[in-house]
Amino acid sequence: MKEITGGVCAAKGFRANGVHCGIRKNHVKRDLALIVSEKRASAACVYTTNLVKSAPIKVTKKNVADGYASAIICNSGNANTCNANGIEIAEGMCALVEEYAGIAAGDVIVGSTGVIGQPMSLEPMASGMSELSDGLGDHSDLAADAIMTTDTVRKETAVSFEIGGVECRMGGIAKGSGMIHPNMATMLVFVTTDCAISPSMLQKALSEDVKTSFNMVSVDGDTSTNDMVSIMANGLAGNSEINDDGEEYEAFCQALHAVTVKLCRMIAKDGEGATRLITCNVSGAADDDTAKTVAKSVICSSLVKAAIFGADANWGRVLCAIGYSGANVDVDKVDVSFASSQGRIEVCRDGAGVEFSEEFAKKVLLADEIDIDVELNSGSCSAVAWGCDLTYDYVKINGDYRT
Amino acid sequence: MKEITGGVCAAKGFRANGVHCGIRKNHVKRDLALIVSEKRASAACVYTTNLVKSAPIKVTKKNVADGYASAIICNSGNANTCNANGIEIAEGMCALVEEYAGIAAGDVIVGSTGVIGQPMSLEPMASGMSELSDGLGDHSDLAADAIMTTDTVRKETAVSFEIGGVECRMGGIAKGSGMIHPNMATMLVFVTTDCAISPSMLQKALSEDVKTSFNMVSVDGDTSTNDMVSIMANGLAGNSEINDDGEEYEAFCQALHAVTVKLCRMIAKDGEGATRLITCNVSGAADDDTAKTVAKSVICSSLVKAAIFGADANWGRVLCAIGYSGANVDVDKVDVSFASSQGRIEVCRDGAGVEFSEEFAKKVLLADEIDIDVELNSGSCSAVAWGCDLTYDYVKINGDYRT
Numbered sequence: 001m002k003e004i005t006g007g008v009c010a011a012k013g014f015r016a017n018g019v020h021c022g023i024r025k026n027h028v029k030r031d032l033a034l035i036v037s038e039k040r041a042s043a044a045c046v047y048t049t050n051l052v053k054s055a056p057i058k059v060t061k062k063n064v065a066d067g068y069a070s071a072i073i074c075n076s077g078n079a080n081t082c083n084a085n086g087i088e089i090a091e092g093m094c095a096l097v098e099e100y101a102g103i104a105a106g107d108v109i110v111g112s113t114g115v116i117g118q119p120m121s122l123e124p125m126a127s128g129m130s131e132l133s134d135g136l137g138d139h140s141d142l143a144a145d146a147i148m149t150t151d152t153v154r155k156e157t158a159v160s161f162e163i164g165g166v167e168c169r170m171g172g173i174a175k176g177s178g179m180i181h182p183n184m185a186t187m188l189v190f191v192t193t194d195c196a197i198s199p200s201m202l203q204k205a206l207s208e209d210v211k212t213s214f215n216m217v218s219v220d221g222d223t224s225t226n227d228m229v230s231i232m233a234n235g236l237a238g239n240s241e242i243n244d245d246g247e248e249y250e251a252f253c254q255a256l257h258a259v260t261v262k263l264c265r266m267i268a269k270d271g272e273g274a275t276r277l278i279t280c281n282v283s284g285a286a287d288d289d290t291a292k293t294v295a296k297s298v299i300c301s302s303l304v305k306a307a308i309f310g311a312d313a314n315w316g317r318v319l320c321a322i323g324y325s326g327a328n329v330d331v332d333k334v335d336v337s338f339a340s341s342q343g344r345i346e347v348c349r350d351g352a353g354v355e356f357s358e359e360f361a362k363k364v365l366l367a368d369e370i371d372i373d374v375e376l377n378s379g380s381c382s383a384v385a386w387g388c389d390l391t392y393d394y395v396k397i398n399g400d401y402r403t
Numbered sequence: 404m405k406e407i408t409g410g411v412c413a414a415k416g417f418r419a420n421g422v423h424c425g426i427r428k429n430h431v432k433r434d435l436a437l438i439v440s441e442k443r444a445s446a447a448c449v450y451t452t453n454l455v456k457s458a459p460i461k462v463t464k465k466n467v468a469d470g471y472a473s474a475i476i477c478n479s480g481n482a483n484t485c486n487a488n489g490i491e492i493a494e495g496m497c498a499l500v501e502e503y504a505g506i507a508a509g510d511v512i513v514g515s516t517g518v519i520g521q522p523m524s525l526e527p528m529a530s531g532m533s534e535l536s537d538g539l540g541d542h543s544d545l546a547a548d549a550i551m552t553t554d555t556v557r558k559e560t561a562v563s564f565e566i567g568g569v570e571c572r573m574g575g576i577a578k579g580s581g582m583i584h585p586n587m588a589t590m591l592v593f594v595t596t597d598c599a600i601s602p603s604m605l606q607k608a609l610s611e612d613v614k615t616s617f618n619m620v621s622v623d624g625d626t627s628t629n630d631m632v633s634i635m636a637n638g639l640a641g642n643s644e645i646n647d648d649g650e651e652y653e654a655f656c657q658a659l660h661a662v663t664v665k666l667c668r669m670i671a672k673d674g675e676g677a678t679r680l681i682t683c684n685v686s687g688a689a690d691d692d693t694a695k696t697v698a699k700s701v702i703c704s705s706l707v708k709a710a711i712f713g714a715d716a717n718w719g720r721v722l723c724a725i726g727y728s729g730a731n732v733d734v735d736k737v738d739v740s741f742a743s744s745q746g747r748i749e750v751c752r753d754g755a756g757v758e759f760s761e762e763f764a765k766k767v768l769l770a771d772e773i774d775i776d777v778e779l780n781s782g783s784c785s786a787v788a789w790g791c792d793l794t795y796d797y798v799k800i801n802g803d804y805r806t
Binding site for chain 2: 048049053084321
């Protein structure tokens with residue numbers, strides 16, 4: 001497997017585009033994205049567990065119920081959630097894809113991101129569709145831009161990998177930033193691949209993958225109403241279709257995990273207001289659930305996040321977050337270290353502090369990617385979770401997001 | 404029942420004091436508090452559910468196991484948690500009370516608050532004990548000051564009430580501010596009363612009370628390692644002891660709830676960096692648990708908290724927090740209003756937005772105490788939770804708390 005360029009257009013037979021159609025009047029950025037496959041593709045999605053669900057999620061569920069899709073349309077600037085006419089708008093977006101790109105409305109995955117509960121009209125999207133559709137090409141970057149809200153960095157990645165001697169490609173784009181605390185899914189992530197795989201194996205691979213990728217990311221503990229990860233596999237690479245478990249399915253899952261983990265790290269690092277990526281690596285757990293629960297509790301702690309913002313080696317807050325996580329942990333056995341490109345420093349052994357150089361700790365914590373390594377010394381299971389620091393800018397961005 | 408002055412010294416037979424003994428060398432504030440009862444008192448406590456527990460909590464549990472206590476000693480500036488010699492220090496503090504105030508060490512409730520995992524010595528406390536003990540008197544205010552850490556406002560309250568025709572008094576002090584997300588208890592709260600009540604009824608009253616008082620407060624979602632609420636009842640009011648359920652027990656519980664809710668509101672309003680008290684009132688729930696879960700989810704949402712800081716009527720975030728709370732709610736029936744001393748404004752009906760004046764909403768939300776009223780329209784149960792806004796100062800305080 002190797003990293004390649006091209007994002008969602010890296011795989012054969014996928015074209016993309018993103019335009020500014022004017023959903024938010026006073027905000028000139030691309031706000032409408034389209035990704036199309038030249039061949040009808042196996043499709044799989046996972047969705048938010050929030051009981052308040054965006055209208056696009058309801059429409060997408062219906063459209064991919066048969067396991068296939070050919071296009072993804074997504075707007076930013078309005079979440080299309082808690083709107084009286086939400087379903088009508090989401091269906092309307094699919095109809096626009098049929099009208100302008102010649103893809104059956106029932107084969108369209110539709111997504112929205114932005115403010116919840118704002119009136120929405122189909123008009124700006126209708127007026128932007130011809131530019132969007134006519135410009136379809138090798139433009140993963142424009143599609144990635146168009147789904148961003150408060151993201152500061154475009155998020156795309158791609159890999160190539162081999163299935164049965166045939167070279168396949170997979171790429172993805174993501175929109176992260178705020179309201180990130182996925183549960184069975186994440187903010188918006190669109191993945192494309194030319195690998196041939198059946199819809200049921202594709203759904204199995206995606207549902208398994210999110211447990212150790214997007215479900216292990218948190219920016220602010222708020223599970224969005226619009227979270228969705230979707231993948232389309234059009235089979236144009238020419239491998240023989242993956243229909244069951246085995247070596248080829250495993251290779252596919254590995255490629256998928258490479259793409260999703262890369263996007264996870266990008267989402268966490270570009271969390272609203274974030275200056276640092278925090279990775280919590282938990283090892284020595286008695287079981288997987290314990291490892292995951294502990295890792296997520298640490299990256300979700302406001303106090304840990306604020307300490308990392310201040311480059312303050314306040315490991316007591318890490319212990320505190322482990323203690324209230326709900327996991328059954330022997331806290332007297334816990335070791336904690338901080339690590340980064342600047343080095344590694346042990347700060348806690350057997351649940352109590354060890355002497356360490358505050359100066360060196362500061363140096364380690366001033367890097368922009370920080371690892372918090374937690375060894376539970378109670379077994380052989382492990383987990384990784386990704387988050388970010390809590391900064392003035394998070395408060396600034398969210399104190400006045402709507403107006 | 405009426406509000407009176409005097410805090411923990413309002414009840415007959417209680418004296419208190421607070422001094423600066425120098426636990427944090429570079430920080431001149433009172434850091435050691437003592438409260439004593441002239442008569443051995445029924446005592447009850449509830450403690451943090453964090454698996455990482457401060458040493459004082461372990462010692463207090465042992466000392467109140469017989470249902471009685473005569474004094475409370477508490478320091479700020481060091482949490483005495485994750486210290487190798489923690490138990491020795493906590494026992495040492497009780498021994499100091501025996502030596503200087505003549506109260507058996509086994510009758511002492513001991514508490515600590517401050518940084519976790521910092522080396523601690525008994526020395527400053529030993530050197531401050533004679534001043535602390537000699538100055539015992541009507542000094543609830545000094546004791547309240549001495550248990551503060553990043554609190555900006557002293558927290559004390561008291562009421563008088565009647566039991567069987569006899570006037571009783573009850574008062575409390577609290578230390579709140581950060582790491583506030585209690586579960587079976589809260590940060591440090593000390594309550595005293597001269598009402599006569601048996602230890603078992605006192606424990607029952609306290610354990611019931613925290614479910615709708617301190618367990619419904621959150622500042623930052625971090626459950627502290629040192630949370631403790633304790634109450635001493637010395638019986639000096641002269642009522643006949645409350646030994647079972649009935650009218651007198653109910654009157655006692657009402658007085659207790661008046662004291663604890665007052666302290667809850669003070670803790671939430673003085674949350675680290677907070678500029679606004681947020682009260683979430685949930686009604687129309689099918690059961691109590693649903694009401695509580697929804698109310699807590701709303702006040703814990705970083706996005707709701709940041710929106711309130713910005714006086715932004717972003718009700719979609721309230722809906723979102725209800726949706727991911729885990730409670731089984733029909734989101735299409737939910738109504739939301741914001742209210743304050745400036746008025747009341749409905750922003751969401753049946754799960755969708757209603758037109759409202761942004762200008763008036765701003766006016767309502769610029770007050771310093773904001774109510775978020777959530778009507779679930781699915782039953783007759785209700786709950787109240789208290790929190791605060793998320794501000795730049797929360798980040799500032801916690802980005803560099805230790806150093």
